[in-house]
Amino acid sequence: MITTESREYFESHQYTSPRLFTSLRRVEENYRTIASALKHATCFYAVKANPHPEILKRLNAIGAYFDVASRGEIEQCLAAGVPATRLSFGSTIKTPDAIAFAYQVGVPLFVFDCLEEARKIAEYAPGAAALCRIDLASQAAKWPLTAKFGCAPDDLLEQLPYLRRLNLTLEGVSFHLGSQLEDVGEWPWALAEAKRIVTRLRTEGIEAPRLNVGGGFPAPYASFTGGLERYCQLVAGALEDAFHDTPVTLMCEPGRAVVADAGVIEARVALKSDRRTHNGAHWLYLDIGVFNGLFEAYSEGIQFRFASDRPSGDPLSPFVISGPTCDSVDVLFEKKPVDLPAGLETGDRIFILDAGAYTTSYATIGFNGFPPLEQIAA
Numbered sequence: 001m002i003t004t005e006s007r008e009y010f011e012s013h014q015y016t017s018p019r020l021f022t023s024l025r026r027v028e029e030n031y032r033t034i035a036s037a038l039k040h041a042t043c044f045y046a047v048k049a050n051p052h053p054e055i056l057k058r059l060n061a062i063g064a065y066f067d068v069a070s071r072g073e074i075e076q077c078l079a080a081g082v083p084a085t086r087l088s089f090g091s092t093i094k095t096p097d098a099i100a101f102a103y104q105v106g107v108p109l110f111v112f113d114c115l116e117e118a119r120k121i122a123e124y125a126p127g128a129a130a131l132c133r134i135d136l137a138s139q140a141a142k143w144p145l146t147a148k149f150g151c152a153p154d155d156l157l158e159q160l161p162y163l164r165r166l167n168l169t170l171e172g173v174s175f176h177l178g179s180q181l182e183d184v185g186e187w188p189w190a191l192a193e194a195k196r197i198v199t200r201l202r203t204e205g206i207e208a209p210r211l212n213v214g215g216g217f218p219a220p221y222a223s224f225t226g227g228l229e230r231y232c233q234l235v236a237g238a239l240e241d242a243f244h245d246t247p248v249t250l251m252c253e254p255g256r257a258v259v260a261d262a263g264v265i266e267a268r269v270a271l272k273s274d275r276r277t278h279n280g281a282h283w284l285y286l287d288i289g290v291f292n293g294l295f296e297a298y299s300e301g302i303q304f305r306f307a308s309d310r311p312s313g314d315p316l317s318p319f320v321i322s323g324p325t326c327d328s329v330d331v332l333f334e335k336k337p338v339d340l341p342a343g344l345e346t347g348d349r350i351f352i353l354d355a356g357a358y359t360t361s362y363a364t365i366g367f368n369g370f371p372p373l374e375q376i377a378a
């Protein structure tokens with residue numbers, strides 16, 4: 001959505017290059033929506049989705065917890081005033097230096113998905129609390145988190161005797177079904193599998209094992225119209241169904257759903273070409289593409305919505321949307337052209353909606369000389 005705050009900002013500040021305006025009010029609302037629907041879970045905001053200092057400060061001010069992926073993200077949180085005790089080092093791929101740094105500043109929770117990473121945690125964060133990430137990834141996610149992460153649940157069970165001998169405190173398991181998981185029907189099977197593992201951990205003496213259900217909560221892109229609150233209520237219901245008779249300590253790690261619809265990008269049409277594709281769509285080249293903010297449109301995974309200043313009654317025409325660089329992967333929507341006003345011209349303003357997640361954090365520093373995406377958060 002084009003928030004009133006973003007419109008005011010764009011109208012009152014001269015345009016030089018694509019910019020993302022993120023509404024802190026909306027970020028806070030989204031965090032509260034998730035946290036209150038999943039009221040039995042501690043809600044860790046996944047910093048990677050958008051680490052702008054003002055976002056971290058705003059969430060810190062309401063007592064939020066944070067999931068971090070690197071020493072850099074830990075430092076960003078500390079600089080925003082977040083106490084280290086409210087951080088979880090959720091990446092399964094951590095350098096020894098990063099683990100030692102996290103431990104030294106007081107980060108209390110670490111995640112691993114293989115024995116070698118567990119050994120590293122035991123060595124560089126001796127005695128620390130740890131979760132094992134199990135692979136419950138769903139191919140239904142629009143931005144899947146594939147086999148790169150998570151061990152097979154049964155491998156964890158086999159390795160338990162060995163893990164027990166390491167100098168770390170195994171507290172439970174984590175999983176992430178995949179980002180932008182719109183089909184809430186994917187949750188029950190994953191929770192049933194998580195319950196099987198958690199039940200076994202209880203027999204090993206972990207009384208209320210920690211269960212981190214990850215992120216994946218969907219943002220309102222073109223492909224999802226279900227509403228965040230409703231989705232979270234359905235997940236809460238699935239959690240209740242699965243765990244009403246099994247005590248667990250729940251946590252979740254939403255990133256995208258907290259920030260996506262708080263952000264809107266203002267960009268320009270760099271070129272409206274008279275060339276057409278074989279199915280008759282014009283090429284519309286923007287001054288933003290996969291290298292300066294819209295990486296997730298690559299392969300058309302995330303379906304951003306677009307708007308323009310043209311009157312709403314203007315006839316629409318299909319456009320292939322492309323970025324401005326000299327690289328042919330820098331095409332945003334070709335298989336599924338986007339309907340926009342036929343009268344659009346070079347220089348026209350374009351808004352990219354729900355663009356607050358994984359845009360500034362995925363942008364390059366200046367491929368082809370195009371500046372990285374600027375962000376204002378207010």
Ligand SMILES: Cc1ncc(COP(=O)(O)O)c(C=O)c1O
Nearest residue numbers: 046090179215216253254255256
């Ligand atoms: C470990 C971990 N937690 C949380 C998230 C946030 O996921 P999402 O933005 O889909 O909510 C991610 C995303 O990649 C992740 O890797």
